[in-house]
Amino acid sequence: MSRQSRFARARVPVMGAVAFAAQAALLAGVQAAPAFPNQETLCNFNAAREQQRAASAQNFGTPTVSQMLVNGAVVWTAGAANATPVLKPGDTVTLKGSGFGQGTDIDFSKIMIGNARVLETDLVMYEQKLDLISTANYETGVVRSSWPKDVLAWSDTQVQFRVPPHASKGPLKLQVQKRTGYLNSLIKSGPHNVIDAQVYRVPAPANPNCDVVSTLSEETKAITPIDVAVSNPSFAAMVTLGRQMFWSYDYNLGLSHKFKNLDWAKILSYKTTDPYTRAAADPQVLFGAYKINSSEVPAEAYTDVYFKPYPQLNPTPGLLGIGPQLTEGNTSSTGWVGYRKAESIHPLLGKGAWAGFNCASCHGYRISYSKGAGTITKVFPGLPNPGWSMKWAVLGDKTGATTATFSYITGTEPGPSWMPGSKNVDKTALIYHMPAGAAEATITRTAGEGTLYDNDYLFSPIAIPNVTFHLPIRRSLSHTESYVGFEGSYIHAEEPDGAMGSMDATSLKALTAYMSTLDENDGDLRNVGLYRWLKSSGKLAQTGSTSTSEGSFVQNGWQSYPLVAASVAAGKASYDQACASCHADKVGANTNERMIPLNQVGRFFEPTDFQIKRQSIRATYLRDLYWVTSRGLLSDGHVRNLEDLVNPDRCTEGSALYNQYYTLHAPVRPVPGTADQPTPAPDLNRKGDVFRVPKAKQASIFDGTSPARNLFIERHKYFTVPSFDAANYYWDFQKMRREFGPEMGAAGPIGLPATPHPWCAKSGAEVANLVQYLLTL
Numbered sequence: 001m002s003r004q005s006r007f008a009r010a011r012v013p014v015m016g017a018v019a020f021a022a023q024a025a026l027l028a029g030v031q032a033a034p035a036f037p038n039q040e041t042l043c044n045f046n047a048a049r050e051q052q053r054a055a056s057a058q059n060f061g062t063p064t065v066s067q068m069l070v071n072g073a074v075v076w077t078a079g080a081a082n083a084t085p086v087l088k089p090g091d092t093v094t095l096k097g098s099g100f101g102q103g104t105d106i107d108f109s110k111i112m113i114g115n116a117r118v119l120e121t122d123l124v125m126y127e128q129k130l131d132l133i134s135t136a137n138y139e140t141g142v143v144r145s146s147w148p149k150d151v152l153a154w155s156d157t158q159v160q161f162r163v164p165p166h167a168s169k170g171p172l173k174l175q176v177q178k179r180t181g182y183l184n185s186l187i188k189s190g191p192h193n194v195i196d197a198q199v200y201r202v203p204a205p206a207n208p209n210c211d212v213v214s215t216l217s218e219e220t221k222a223i224t225p226i227d228v229a230v231s232n233p234s235f236a237a238m239v240t241l242g243r244q245m246f247w248s249y250d251y252n253l254g255l256s257h258k259f260k261n262l263d264w265a266k267i268l269s270y271k272t273t274d275p276y277t278r279a280a281a282d283p284q285v286l287f288g289a290y291k292i293n294s295s296e297v298p299a300e301a302y303t304d305v306y307f308k309p310y311p312q313l314n315p316t317p318g319l320l321g322i323g324p325q326l327t328e329g330n331t332s333s334t335g336w337v338g339y340r341k342a343e344s345i346h347p348l349l350g351k352g353a354w355a356g357f358n359c360a361s362c363h364g365y366r367i368s369y370s371k372g373a374g375t376i377t378k379v380f381p382g383l384p385n386p387g388w389s390m391k392w393a394v395l396g397d398k399t400g401a402t403t404a405t406f407s408y409i410t411g412t413e414p415g416p417s418w419m420p421g422s423k424n425v426d427k428t429a430l431i432y433h434m435p436a437g438a439a440e441a442t443i444t445r446t447a448g449e450g451t452l453y454d455n456d457y458l459f460s461p462i463a464i465p466n467v468t469f470h471l472p473i474r475r476s477l478s479h480t481e482s483y484v485g486f487e488g489s490y491i492h493a494e495e496p497d498g499a500m501g502s503m504d505a506t507s508l509k510a511l512t513a514y515m516s517t518l519d520e521n522d523g524d525l526r527n528v529g530l531y532r533w534l535k536s537s538g539k540l541a542q543t544g545s546t547s548t549s550e551g552s553f554v555q556n557g558w559q560s561y562p563l564v565a566a567s568v569a570a571g572k573a574s575y576d577q578a579c580a581s582c583h584a585d586k587v588g589a590n591t592n593e594r595m596i597p598l599n600q601v602g603r604f605f606e607p608t609d610f611q612i613k614r615q616s617i618r619a620t621y622l623r624d625l626y627w628v629t630s631r632g633l634l635s636d637g638h639v640r641n642l643e644d645l646v647n648p649d650r651c652t653e654g655s656a657l658y659n660q661y662y663t664l665h666a667p668v669r670p671v672p673g674t675a676d677q678p679t680p681a682p683d684l685n686r687k688g689d690v691f692r693v694p695k696a697k698q699a700s701i702f703d704g705t706s707p708a709r710n711l712f713i714e715r716h717k718y719f720t721v722p723s724f725d726a727a728n729y730y731w732d733f734q735k736m737r738r739e740f741g742p743e744m745g746a747a748g749p750i751g752l753p754a755t756p757h758p759w760c761a762k763s764g765a766e767v768a769n770l771v772q773y774l775l776t777l
Contacts, residue, residue, distance in 0.1 A: 034138060034203035036452055039613070040745075043193035043210035049106070050182065050212070056106050057178040059156075061099035063223045065174075069094040076226060084170075086229045087113065087163045092152065093172075095159045099221070101176045103154030108177040108216050110474055111151070111161055112587050113230065114169035115516040117471050118161045123147040124198055125502040130315040132347065135260065135407075136451035137315065137500050139201040144313070145504040166513040168235045170228035175586045177220045182212035183597055186615045187745040194614060200452060213616055216594045222586035235513060242514025245507060246359045246381060247298055248305040248331050248340055252314045252500045253356025255344040259316065260407035262393070264355035268334050272395035275428050281395045283336060288387020288436065290337040290366050296378045301360065302333045310342075311511075312501030319347045326351075337379055338364055362388050362439075362464050365627060369528040370551035380525070382468035382518035386630035389436040393444055394428045406444065408455070410708065413447045416457040416743075419715050426708035430459070430716075433693045435638075437631030438463045442609060458606040458743055459716045459731070463637035465620075466628050469519040471512070472589040475618045522624060527554040529626025530775045534564070537768070542567060558776065571773025574766040578646070578759065582619035590622035590777050602756040604638035604662075604733055606718070611635075612744045622777045634757050638691070642771045651760040662733045662755065664690060664722050691731040693719065717743070 068076035068085060071092055075085040078097075087093065101107040104120035111118040124146050126139035153160040159174065185192040191212045199205035257264060266272050267283060274281045283289035292302045308328040317323060322345060329343030332353065338361025341353040365383035369376055396405040410426045427443060434440060438461035447455045503511075531553040533539075540546045542563040543553060558564050576584070583590050595616040598607055603617070611617050617635060625633075625642060633639040638661070644650055649657035659665065667689050693713055696706035713719050718736040719729040737752040744750075761770055 035450070036138070036200060036203065037195060037205055037208065039193060039195035039210065040188075042205075042208055043195055045191050045193060045212070046210075052102065052106050053179040053214070054181075056102040057180050057217070060101075060176075060178050060217070060219075060221065062221050063097065063099040063101070063174055063176050065095050065097040065223050065226065067096040068172075068226060069096070084227050084229050086231050087167065087170075087172075088231050089163050089165045089167060089234070091163045093161055093163060095174065095223075096157065097223075098157055099176070100154065100156050100159050100174070101178070102156065104151055106179070108179055108214065108474070108593070109154070110175050110472065110587065111159070112173040112175075112472055113163060113167040113228065114171070115469070115471055115519065116164050116167040116512075117474075118150040118164055119147065120149055120151050120474065122149045123505070123508070125504060125508075126199075126202060128201065128313070128315045128500065128502050130317065130500060132317070132319075134446075134449045134451055135256070136449065137201060138203060139199075139502070141202045141205065144502065145506075147505040147508060163230070165232075165234070165509050166238065166516055167230045168232050168513070168516065169230050171225040172228045173222060173225050173587050175220050175222040177592060178217040179214040180217050181215045183215065183595065183616055186597065186599060186741075186750045187747075192615050213595050213614055216592060218581045218592065218594070220585045220592055238510040238513035239517060241507070241510035242512070243298060244300045244305045244307070245311055245511045246514055247300040247338070248358070249307065249311060250331060250340045250342040250356035250358055252310075252312055252316070252342075252344070253358075254340070254342050254354035255314060255316055255346060255356075256500055257356055257406070258346060258352075258354040262406040264334070264339065267392060267395050268336055268339060268355065275394055275396070275432060281391075283392070284387075286391040286395070287389045288385050289339065289361065290364070290379060292333065292335055292337055296366065297337055297360075301337055301379075302335075304330055304332045306330045309504070310501075311507030312503050314344055314501050316344070316500065317347060318345050318350075322347065322350050329353075337361070337366075361385065363467055365630075367525070367528075367627070369524070370549065370554065371524060372551050372555040374551070376524070380468075380521055382466060382515075383525075383624060383627050384437055384464035384466055384631045386437045386632075388439075388464060390431050390434050390439060390444075394431050408444055408446045411446070413455065415715050416447070416717075418717055419457075423711060424708045425712040425715070427712050429693055429696060429709045430713055435461055435632065435636075435691070438637045453609060456609070456743075457715050457717075458609075458612075459718070460606045460608040460611075461636055462608050462610075463631055463633075463635055466623050467515065467518065468522055469589070469623050470621060471516055472585075472587045473591070473593065473621060475593050475595065519623075523557070524554055525624050525627060526776055527558055529624070530558050530564075530772070533626060533771070533775055539567075539768075564772075567769050567772045568776055569773075571766075571769035571771070574761060574770040575773050578761050578766075578770070582759075583622055591619045594619045599750045599752060600758075602737065602753040602758065603636055604634070604756045605636045605731070606736065606740065606743070608635075615744075622774065625774050625777060636756075638756070642774055643767055645757075646761045646770050646774075647767055648760045648762065648764060651755045651758050653754050658755070664720070664730050664732060664734075666724050667692075692725075692728040694728050695721065695726075 066078045067074055070085060070087060076082045101109055103109065125144055127142040127144045128137055128139050130137055150162040150164050152162060183192050184190065193210050193212055196209035199208050267281065270280045270282065272281045274286065294302055310328055313327060314325045316325060318325065325345050326343055331340050331342045334341060334355050339355055339357050341355045343351065343353045345351055360381060362385055363383065364379045364381055365385050366379045393406050394409055409428060412422050413425050414422045431443060440461045442453045442455050445451060445453055445455045447457065528550065531550050534542060540548060543561045582592060582594050585592050595614065595618055597616050598611065601617050629641055631637055633645050639645045644657065647657055649655040650661060652658055696709040713729050718732050720732045720735065722730050737754065739749050740752055741748055741750040761767055
């Protein structure tokens, strides 16, 4: 179901500092964003392609390489005493042998050179424009940059590809997986077809590439890795630019947020007010921001960096003769990790520099640990920041009787089909109490405005992913077959998070190169996590002494301790039985990328926009799980620890553990509110709590927005006020699993399972060893 069918389309003025009449005059000549393509009407089923896939799936041999050629010359032969082949970006590599299958469009195959994956699909970056009235980004179809695919030819006996520009080391791996069918639609009869996400912002794409959501074989088969070296003189410069983008660039968020009344300068200098404590808002306490310590971050995080050009063209136009928009400029520090100022042209104010956030704010985790006799403290890039939250979006600048707030947080919005009518809403309560380590970006939009990511009144927090080793993944952000760029780079950098402008290929390659280095600390991080788990679980005796120090354990590595290694091996046996059908592969990502239908995998909160468009959720990659657990587990972060995740009781209706997670009950340790302050939000890591949001106190003299705050929560179908606690709205998972479906266009409930991710260990006796193995991934 499209958003425009759920809501009356409404375009809403966003610049609160400008009077409506003046604003209307200024924007009268601005072109409005057109309607976006609808995959349900544009996409057709390709029966011929599916027949090819089915035929290929019947022939699943083990791929074997007999010879490797580079630029036509033989450099490696199976069984021979070979020198290590040296590859350079742009070289054409030919593998001869058997069992390679029918290629990346028919099969679900991939090639890795070290941490660099060989691109299977052309990436195209289109010119982007901005509708100033709705702040909707859309694209014109004019190509501004491209990154051609690296796969050149593929048959069962020969594969030819280009060495990608971001390759830096070996070995060479080739994995083959078969497409075994496709998912049928949950909202209509027949296959579910999805549009190439690269053209989602193009109003009327010509002959858009569409595909089904393929089911995949559980098994993956791969060649024996071939040891290769890579000579890439450009890699260091690419990594430098990519590191600057990760730590220094603001992805055009600064101007976007300034345009919508968010004042990061005041937020980051303690000059805004916490809407609940009414004290000065502390960025570290409220949304996990870290003050910069130069010894903990690279120089790009705190020094000025000049981008020439900016990695993304900012589509925000100037008005009244102001402009054109800057295509290059300086970025500077705010004093906080991941929060940077960037020069740009404001449509009304002209040139300035405004702060926004970047990759490091969400994907940076400050950790201190011992190694040997020393201590290491740094912000580790790639790991999800467990303290990051969306509370920044509700930090207003109170001046006299009025409060300047981020646009769309308050205002008149149409309601959803199950609660129609345009009324005043206030999103503060739901945003403020959203789980940390997760985001729900559509909530900061307005319902019915006509963008791709309108507020849809589906409560769909999605956990910040770990991206220390994600480049092997083809189904980026669950975009299924339509490979649209590495996560954290192309599509993710545009919307729904609010950044604007498609990225040029040079910058995308550089960011990708830097992302390929983020696993360099994973060995230490695994050892630290396993040590701390052993200590907290009373299992440190496995190291030979209960007084073993963290420094020595990390220095030696877990493999040096026979009893630890034995428990890990036992856990691996359980993993192979209980988890490997989705979380095993041959390239080290610990996922075979199977897409599981929503009515099979389920979710604690409602599915996200991405998941609804695919009607499925990808089996995630597993990495650094001790640190990911701090954020919460599964795609919505609702599981508090690995023991609970794999415990068979979580998958058993009626068990105490199941009831703690999935039924309504009073809080384990309720914290009473004061006369003028609602009950604080639950800590989702406190075992036994049910997710809840405090009801605004209607009679409070401090809160004149109570009806609007409560109405916004009540417009979400699955919050309820239970009889045992009239002061809070509780998330009613059981109601959601019974009723969810019409919101995504289904005729009735789609039938969600009793347990989100209903796969657990077979017995409780396996849990400890299984967790111990998971901590080594």
